[in-house]
Amino acid sequence: MTNKEFVVFGLGRFGKSVATTLADSGCEVLVVDDNEDKIQEMADIVTYAVKANVTDVDTMETLGISNFDGAIVAIGENLEASVMVTILAKELGIPYVLAKAQNDLHAKILKKVGADMVVFPEKETGIRIANKLLLGNFFDAVELSSTFSMMEIEALTEWNGHSLRELNLRAKYKVNVIGIKKNGVLDINTDADSPVSKNDILVMIGKNETLNKLASMHS
């Protein structure tokens, strides 16, 4: 199987971090920006770094990106460039175009011109961080859908010394424990009969409201 190929337009903070993460994960990554310094900075990290203005249709057509798996439009400030490159990427046949928006109107335009997914990185990170602060814990949560998440929950004091079989959390709270972290080490082959300690972190999948309730039961 060949590595996935992505093109990232715009090397601001968001574009750089997406491009670096994709490249670190073994993907082929092409980055495009009209700023020479930013191109130099990424040249050793990604597969190809090209200095170009994305509003130049001819240059865009010579990039050879029509067979790429996805495009990330990480240009926030320059609305015209962000919209144009989204249209061009879709017209060139890229199946998945993810674009960053600065505001709601920008998001609406990006969707209208064909973006498959529109993100607001700062806004979304802000909401996630605020929710974590509200929960009163700093454990990780992964949103699986609008209803379900995977979350790290510290074992309740009353669970101390009881096995998962005894606790029967699936029946009691409708959550599934998929792993247990003991002293920072995650074990996903959890033994239903070994006792849970009060400092253990249980990795669970369940309804958001149930997980939030369990997470707030410590205080």
Ligand code: ADP
């Ligand atoms: P962030 O908020 O994530 O830092 P910015 O919107 O500030 O993102 O960054 C946009 C990036 O896109 C900059 O590196 C800028 O040089 C680049 N850029 C803006 N317009 C164009 C364009 N027409 N062609 C190529 N690159 C562009």
